Amino acid sequence: MSPAGLRGATAVVGVAESDLGDVGPGRYAIELAAQASHRALADAGLTVKDVDGLFGVVSGKLMSTVDLGEYLGIRPRYTDSTMIGGSAFVTFVHHAAAALRLGLCDVALIAYGSTPRADSGRARLGGGAGPEQPNYEAQYQPRSPISGYALAAARHMYQYGTTRTHLAEVAVAARQWARLNPRAYSRDPLTVEDVLARPMISSPFTSYDCCLVTDGGGAAVMVRADRAADLGVRPVYVLGAGEAHWHKSINQMPDLTVSAATESAARAFAMAGLTPADVDVVELYDAFTINTIMFLEDMGFCAKGEGGDFVSGGRIAPGGALPVNTNGGGLSYTHPGMYGIFTVIEAVRQLRGEAGERQVPDARVAVAHGNGGQLSSQVTAVLGTAEAL
Amino acid sequence: MTVVSEDLLTDMLRPDVVYREGLAAGELRYQRCRTCEEAVFYPRICCPHCGGTDLVFAVSAGRGTVYSTTAIRRRDLPSYAVTMVDLAEGFRILSSVHDIPAEDVAIGMAVRIAFDTDADGRPRAVFTPEAAQ
């Protein structure tokens, strides 16, 4: 079977967040993952007993799906705890599509939970996992992950004339979307001047160039397309997906201005038989403002080096020509640490026409793009309504 | 090219040790692949460029150019630079530029190696602007 056999063969039929924001000091990541899972299954009209494919990452768990299966009472016949960073959840969309298409499972659950705000008040356990390899960066005290992205932004500015105002435009557009999303964490008005006036944290970034730190979880449910029709929900079809990674540590990124999203997106669009011109809405992992600029370039929405101008003048904001991060993104909506699931949730809501005030009219094709590490792992999914099949 | 050691097998199997010994001796060591001739850094047991395993250590002359840099702000202390430097031998290192304010470190600036110790007293390679030498 050619990989093209996956196009439209599976669909996301349920999505949900857990409680988000500040969930309180006595709660734990696996609880949020479980809560989101139950809600997402309910959204699909299914229960945990229907699930036989389990995909997920739970913060602090090294074998996430094993813990989650025990916790939820699921005994999966397909399990995947692939930990490639914040893009993992979009990778799970890709892997679940393949597993479902091949009959390796019939109902796949993708789950996430993390409680960095709650954890901040807890005592530390000893015996951390420790470094994977000798470390050639720690001696210089980079402030991870921000300095890695700051280095990329600085190089992008040097090479292409991108400005701090361009970066600020990304933060402002995200906030304008967040103001239309009642679940968003930061909803106060924000201007370019506000962003530029903040003190620098790691140049060229101020705090408003950086994503939020919130609690939160999310989940999505997928079945094969034939079953999707029986569930009485509006299916969102997975039209294409692709993944790529070239480096892990920022010092090993060959060109700080070009990410592996160039390959992941090309693969996803090829599977879908579509191009960026066919996309109605983009949900991408905006850990920092430079991400939005780089990923729009790398995915082919504009040429390399033109991202700064592309995001300016409200083009990616509400009412703009290309709606990007319509939930408010990691910058203004929520960011528990690995944001990828929320790109999928919002893409599905937009394609179902359930996005309320922030709904993109007649959205038929959406991109969900995940990023992990320091511009390291890149995963792109192209999703569509029945009209896009 | 300076070959650090003729004990190539030992070097190959403990590249991190050889690298750290270099820093303690005031040398920035890197590897050269004898199969594809590319410079390799950080130290490895195989070449990421060609997949070869015939690597030898050499000592960098310590001349390079700033590839990218960020000034990290601290409360009540001066900012410090986290800087990626392209060495003339063809490899890149994440390091820091000293002797000037972190905000003044600029992409494209010519820099030269210096050595100091980190907060834990371990030797490390840092850089200073050529113009300040």
Ligand SMILES: [Zn+2]
């Ligand atoms: Zn080689």
